[in-house]
Amino acid sequence: MERPLPAPAPGGLYENQDHEQEEMNLRAAFETDVDGRFWFESVRPSGYGVPIDGPCGELLALQGRDHMRPAHLHFIAIAQGHKVLTTQIFDAHDPYAYSDAAFGAVGSLLRNFEPDSKGHFHLDVELCLEPGVMRIPTPPLA
Numbered sequence: 001m002e003r004p005l006p007a008p009a010p011g012g013l014y015e016n017q018d019h020e021q022e023e024m025n026l027r028a029a030f031e032t033d034v035d036g037r038f039w040f041e042s043v044r045p046s047g048y049g050v051p052i053d054g055p056c057g058e059l060l061a062l063q064g065r066d067h068m069r070p071a072h073l074h075f076i077a078i079a080q081g082h083k084v085l086t087t088q089i090f091d092a093h094d095p096y097a098y099s100d101a102a103f104g105a106v107g108s109l110l111r112n113f114e115p116d117s118k119g120h121f122h123l124d125v126e127l128c129l130e131p132g133v134m135r136i137p138t139p140p141l142a
Contacts, residue, residue: 012046012047012048012049013048014026015027026042026043028040041120044071044091044113044121045071045072045073045091046071047068047069047070047071047072047094047095047096048068048069049067049068049069049101050067050068050069050101050102051067052067060101065099065101066096066099066101067101068095068096068099068100068101069096069100069101069102069104070090070091070094070095070096070097070100070105071090071091071094072088072089072090072091072104072105073088073089073123074086074087074088075087075088075089075125075127076137077127077129078134078136079129079134080134081131081132081134082129082130082131082132082134083129083130083131083132083133083134083135084134084135084136084137085127085128085129085130086137087109087127088104088105088109089109089111089123089125090104090105090109090110090111091110091111091112091113092110092111092112092113093112093113097110111123111125
């Protein structure tokens with residue numbers, strides 16, 4: 001049975017910033033299969049601007065930098081006996097991929113969202129966790 005895709009985030013806002021969006025829009029929790037794999041379908045992420053009406057905007061203006069963040073997916077990977085991994089994967093073809101306002105889009109975090117013949121995009125990601133103490137971050141995780 002096919003499930004409808006989540007609604008895109010209007011204006012690049014997360015659902016906790018926009019009360020018109022459904023709770024947990026474009027967020028989810030997954031469990032892996034026995035081989036540690038997971039998969040999901042969603043809309044293609046889009047970039048968004050960081051707020052420029054305060055000190056962040058002033059700093060970016062003084063540096064002559066744009067306020068845009070490139071399209072990305074957030075991941076928080078958690079497993080017993082391992083340190084929690086929090087990361088983002090960025091669309092290497094986003095126009096702001098190499099000028100990220102937050103300096104986060106670097107190296108192996110830049111990936112190709114590969115198109116298929118149906119107009120969908122695929123992204124293969126391998127997340128590797130380091131053995132250690134599992135410390136789960138406390139929300140809000142905006």
